[in-house]
Amino acid sequence: MARSRRNPKPLDAQRLEELALAYVARFATTRAKLEDYLARKLRERGWQGEGQPPVSSLAEKFETAGYIDDAVYARAKAGSLLRRGYGMRRVDQALGFAGVDEEVREEVSASEGEKRKAALTQARKRRFGPFGVEPPDRARREKQIAAMLRAGHAMDHVVLLLDAPSAEAAQEWADDCEDED
Secondary structure, eight states, rough: OOOOOOOOOOBHHHHHHHHHHHHHHOOOOOOHHHHHHHHHHHHHHOSSSSSSOOOOHHHHHHHHHTTTOHHHHHHHHHHHHHHTTTTTHHHHHHHHHHTTTTHHHHHHHOOOOHHHHHHHHHHHHHHHHHGSSOOOOHHHHHHHHHHHTTTOOOOOHHHHHTTTSHHHHHHHHHTTTTGGO
């Protein structure tokens, strides 16, 4: 016999705040993502409280209390993506999707050295260019370039990295910029 799903009770102000608190306790998030989450919960369950649901005032309250901070989230997310080998274009895209303002995204923009290290990480991880087993033919090289561009790296970085004569030369290229940062 199939179980019938019960419709959950509509939300009131107290339950909405409890949901928001549980969400920020579990996930690193931005104000926009919290507001989206609460709006989705309201669509799913409905509103039983008085007046309009206090979504934006609740998000503001959590921001003032320090439970959410877009700048901290942006620094952590950007650092994580760069360490995984993604380029700044992809990092900026992820932060924009999370609702981080453009000025905050500019503040967390990577230095030239960080961009080079991210490209090096991607090439090493995917065994592109000098990290490959054998030199790529033209078609494989084009696929490697396309993959690096999709990962958000600049074309000049991609070409310089994939054309490096050895893994040591690629590492030197990435380390060469550290003094300038």
